[in-house]
Amino acid sequence: MTVARTQPPSQYLPGRDGHLRELRFLRRQWVVLAHEGAVPEPGDNFAFDILGCPVLLRREDDGDLSAFLNVCPHRGGPLAWPGQSNTRLLQCRYHGWTFQGDGRLIEPVGFGRERRDIHCAAPSAHRLRIDCHDGLIMACLNLEADGAPPPVPAALTTRLATASLVATEIFPAECNWKLYAENWLEAYHIQSLHHGLSNDIQGETYRVDCGPAWAEHSAKPAKGTYGGYWAFLYPVTAINFFTDGFSVEQISPLTETSCAVQYQFYRFKDVEREDGIDAEIALTRTVTAEDIAAAEHVQKSLAAGIFEQGFVSKDREPGILALHDFLKERLPSDTRLRNEP
Ligand code: FES
Ligand SMILES: [Fe+2]
Structure with missing residues (x-):
């Protein structure tokens, strides 16, 4: 042998x-981001880095979970600071742009005269595909990967x-x-x-x-x-x-x-x-x-x-x-x- x-x-x-x-x-690949106990209440955020990427897990108002690459389309700022926090809206911590739970832009807060152009371009926060097994949340960090969760x-x-x-x-x-x-x-x-x-x-x-x-x-x-x-x-x-x-x-x-x-x-x-x-x-x-x-x-x-x-x-x-x-x-x-x- x-x-x-x-x-x-x-x-x-x-x-x-x-x-x-x-x-x-x-x-x-699909990786475990966290357990849902990290974001028990509506508005809870949990941000951390994995595989070199900042990611954000969030509990929406309706109780659903969502996960994002923790990066804002304005100039790459954080949608939440590392660790746990609670915010009513998904809002960039750098200049304050706001986003819906699905990542779509609500308002490029204070952007100035080109605000309408930004709305036309419709940049959004990058929402990740997630899969939940009895509270264990898995995600795939590559937005184009289409493999099924394991x-x-x-x-x-x-x-x-x-x-x-x-x-x-x-x-x-x-x-x-x-x-x-x-x-x-x-x-x-x-x-x-x-x-x-x-x-x-x-x-x-x-x-x-x-x-x-x-x-x-x-x-x-x-x-x-x-x-x-x-x-x-x-x-x-x-x-x-x-x-x-x-x-x-x-x-x-x-x-x-x-x-x-x-x-x-x-x-x-x-x-x-x-x-x-x-x-x-x-x-x-x-x-x-x-x-x-x-x-x-x-x-x-x-x-x-x-x-x-x-x-x-x-x-x-x-x-x-x-x-x-x-x-x-x-x-x-x-x-x-x-x-x-
Ligand atoms: S980087 Fe997010 S609002 Fe500026
Ligand atoms: Fe060991």
């Missing part, structure tokens, strides 16, 4: 002109419940986004790398199951903090469950050698102790720092030329191979991943 190999260094290092094409490819695992949606966004955190990582994703996708490292986490779960019950567009991890918790279920939705988002809530985790590539690991933490509505999620956030900080340290070390070794292609266990690291297959099937040929050196 041939042991599978890791990807060649060129997939993780600068100088590969495919990086921009890879980013464009990622923007054509399925998500049933075990994920059945765990989602009414929840509120309580915190966001961003961890910069000096590694190619795929190194962090590959780390997430295998549990082989838990015992060696995460001493705290390995005490909190029953390691012998850990399972990784790969679906058509996802990998599911499950394990029986040993203590009260972990929910025992984690789902990675290829290519860049994950949902991690705790006892009191869950996190939406987004791996957002910045350059060939850096990415941001972004978390949104949600607390279930019916939890007894409101501060229980604080311990879960603290655990996430520890585990993420450990994962980033390992991925950054691999990046450094690749950059130094002292590591090239390693090995991937079909038994212990199947999620990595499934991600590579997912990307191989979809990436443009000039950025395609390879299995052989």
